[in-house]
Amino acid sequence: MARPLGPVRLKKTNPITLLIGAILCIFIIYFLAAPASSDFSKARKSTAASHPLSPPTSPFRKSNSKGKASPPPVSRYNLNNVTITSDPIGGRENVLILTPMARFYQEYWDNLMKLSYPHELITLGFILPKNKEGNSATTALQEQIAKTQKSGPEKDRFKSIIILRQDFEPPLQSQDESERHKMQNQRDRRAAMSKARNSLLFTTLGPATSWVLWLDADIVETPPTLIQDLAAHDKPIVAPNCYQRYYNADKKKMDERPYDFNNWQDSPKAQEIAAQMGPDDILLEGYAEMATYRALMAYMTPEGGDGDVHQEVPLDGVGGTALLVKADVHRDGAMFPPFPFYHLIETEGFAKMAKRLGWHPTGLPNYKVYHYNE
Template identity: 75%
Template sequence: MARPMGSVRLKKANPLTLLLGVVLCIFILYFLISPSSTPSSTTRVVVDSARHHLSPPTSPYRKPKSDAAVELGPPPVTRYNLNNVTITADPIGNQEHVLILTPMARFYQEYWDNLLKLSYPHGLITLGFILPKSKDGNAATALLQQQIQKTQKQGPEKDRFKSIIILRQDFEPSLSSQDESERHKMANQKARREDMSKARNSLLFTTLGPATSWVLWLDSDIVETPPSLIQDLAGYSKPVIVANCFQRYYDAETKSMAERPYDFNSWQDSDVAQKLGAAMGPDDILLEGYAEMATYRLLMAYMATNPSEKDTVVPLDGVGGTALLVRADVHRDGAMFPPFAFYHLIETEGFAKMAKRLGWQPYGLPNYKVYHYNE
């Protein structure tokens, strides 16, 4: 029988085809709405270490061994409330972070050994170093890295510091020799201390983090301090406070060990010094400890009386940087180390003047001693 024109006969669908179609639709829907997952080979590795060198939790910052094996992802957006950063006379009790900064031209093993003896929790300490690009600087960098490797990877956890930062200077040093006799010549002081200021500022501006409460400036040739140095200085609740730097030496006359004042940059100003400065040109600086420029300032180096009277505190107009503790907010307010004549002062003494101009009075401890390496 003939079929009517225009009619269509539907072919019965195969059940297997319908099943495959349903499975395919389910797979497509799952692919579209399911969250993307990361392959196991690139899963973020959770380790007990810092994710960032400026804000770690308790353990040191450890760089991943293989960038290809660990997917760190984009850095997070982090909010910091500086009002929550405490700066108190009980820094250990309040778990306050300390930044120890050291410009280094030569490496002294005694400096590092003394650093390890500090009783302040090392998990709250970040170390920062800056070294010149010179023969001595290269040698010091190699020795420093050896000790860092030994401490941070091989040493016990309690000895490891929160993080360590090493910078290399981006300018050539003015002095070719770092021998003590050469670097203390009066003719070399302005150029030398300009370099020191630039190094200190580079180190400070690069390492000061939002969680830092205190900054301890500790020279690389300071080889002996009380183990409680940080908490001792912080306990005086002063915005800027400096220890008295001495040097141990062998006295040939008495045939015994003795000590002598070393740092003359911590002082109280005098009228004579003020008059000398008033007669100087705008780029001239006053220097302390030289017979050619007698300022008659009161030097803290000669204020030491009784070692048992460590609590003696005196206000200062100039400070040295051998062992100098500074509240972090003093630096955050803008107090830095002028590499130019600032009221005829430069470097750490210029810093003291700048801190005072910002309303932060520096202080010193005549009977609290730290000791400089004797070359």
């Protein structure tokens, strides 16, 4: 005969274990029941076109639920509403300042901060090489950006800042001025500069941009009103004259000398040299080995430097130390050729391409900006 079993005693469950189990059950039920597309669509809609440069680029995910998936956002821009006038502050026009940077100069950043154009209308774009010097420059740049954008006064903060790192090796390991300006280094160096400028331009030019100011990282002194002064000429491409301050041992005092020789008017001699060149050869300015006899804007300033700052001269070639460009010029396709374009390359090739598109460069021989003196 079977014997009856006694009462069964169950082991008491720990209350903490029950609590954790309940939380997990609630999370699993919510995860399974919630529509997959709901939260994502709301996030996409809230960020659509919020970036000052371009619409969001993350992929649109289809819903896994039975409900109908929300369509991806559509951003609309009417370029007819983007004004480009001689009074950019009055028109609240957005300015994009682009700087290829191999070295960081504190004087460059200090001068940038002194620009009187409303900073909330300025976007900064930088591109730096992926080498030791580029790493050092990036670190120094980010420190200044953090001070300005996070802890600086509201009026000093810029609309947005973009930092790019080059995806190709720089052709020169040294950025010393003597090495950069050797004639045998010019083609490779300037082709690399063209690629950097194009990468920076195509990545940052937005639908609301009115003006693009190209400003080299070693420009350490400009008038605070640089942007509105150049824009006041209402020209598609405007180049100030780039000089360099130095100590003149003969005069025993500080003096200044021309620096950028890429702002020029063409000459019959230069055209004759170009006609005899092969398809892959380039003309270079400022070298005795290749005398072009072009009229250089660097030497158009009168003795004593007291000429009219508003004087304009037509140019056939431009440099990139400081250059204000209407955004429509770039939108039309004018870029910086890294290849011989009518025997010209980089900024001079850009001027030639812009002229072919109907945009004519203008120089200001008596309006000066200053280059760092190594």
